[in-house]
Amino acid sequence: MTAGMITLILILVTVVVSYKGFKDHFFFEKYEFGVDKVRLYRDYKRLVTSGFLHVNWMHLIFNMLALYFFAGSLSRALDPFQFLLIYFASLIGGNLLSLLIYKNQGDYTSVGASGAVCGAIFANIALDPNSTIMFFIIPMRGWIFGLLYIGFTIYGVRSKRDNIGHEAHLGGAMIGMLLAICLEPDALMQNYIYILIIAIPTLAFIYLIITRPHILLIDNLFYNRHKDYYSIDHKYNEKKTSQQQDIDKILDKISKRGINSLSQKEKQMLKDFSKK
Known part of the structure; x- marks a missing residue:
């Protein structure tokens, strides 16, 4: 070829x-x-x-x-x-x-x-x-x-x-x-x-x-102008907590209204979370 x-x-x-x-x-x-x-x-x-x-x-x-x-x-x-x-x-x-x-x-x-x-x-x-x-x-x-x-x-x-x-x-x-x-x-x-x-x-x-x-007004590994630095562990834990809160809300919605009440985005989030 x-x-x-x-x-x-x-x-x-x-x-x-x-x-x-x-x-x-x-x-x-x-x-x-x-x-x-x-x-x-x-x-x-x-x-x-x-x-x-x-x-x-x-x-x-x-x-x-x-x-x-x-x-x-x-x-x-x-x-x-x-x-x-x-x-x-x-x-x-x-x-x-x-x-x-x-x-x-x-x-x-x-x-x-x-x-x-x-x-x-x-x-x-x-x-x-x-x-x-x-x-x-x-x-x-x-x-x-x-x-x-x-x-x-x-x-x-x-x-x-x-x-x-x-x-x-x-x-x-x-x-x-x-x-x-x-x-x-x-x-x-x-x-x-x-x-x-x-x-x-x-x-x-x-x-x-x-x-x-x-x-160049760019934030990166070596310089951060606009916000305090968060370590990778902090960011991971913050994201994990946020995701868990979202999943808890979805599960609560299912218990009250049934799974058919979920939006397409919520169903996808639940599906993605179940794969982890």
Whole structure:
């Protein structure tokens, strides 16, 4: 099976799973990336499954078109296993960076294949920085596109004017570029200037996010501006108590009005609780 075929399968599976998520709210919540779901409940599958969900059709179409166009040239340089390695490592790496940055914001959630797609894009740039990329109708060199994209992402992280997981983009991009260099070491010798032009500001910004988040108005593991720090045990116990209170209310409702009086959400909560 060629990397091109694998790309089409990835797109098909992502479209099907995303469509299921559009229609089924409980399915969406079960597989989305969530800080507390990963940290407190160790639901590590969400690091991968969230990449097959999207917020809406525009989000899905944009990511899949980007994957389709950029994966073509990347698949010619790498074998199917290498392509899949870059795709999923970038997806997981992007989510891990988000997990680190938002470690103290347990309700933070995100979905989308953006981290994986960015990994594929920047792997392609590392291997062929002078390839022509069509930005809408504007042709530009790959390394110029990469630099502009990193600049836009840094601005997005700093401004916080949208709900896009820009941090996952940065993490995925750097993982994709690093893996491409590891798989094709000659690329570093041939394209080191372009790689450094993109990598230096990106890594410097990631360092700032982690060590000096107050500059970016972000709460994370190393800095917490808005609230006292709660340990993972405190958060776990607080959540457990809250969940038990909710279940007690549901059971009390059943005893008074019968199980048919429960809403769909209450039935799902009871079902989920019974599995623990």
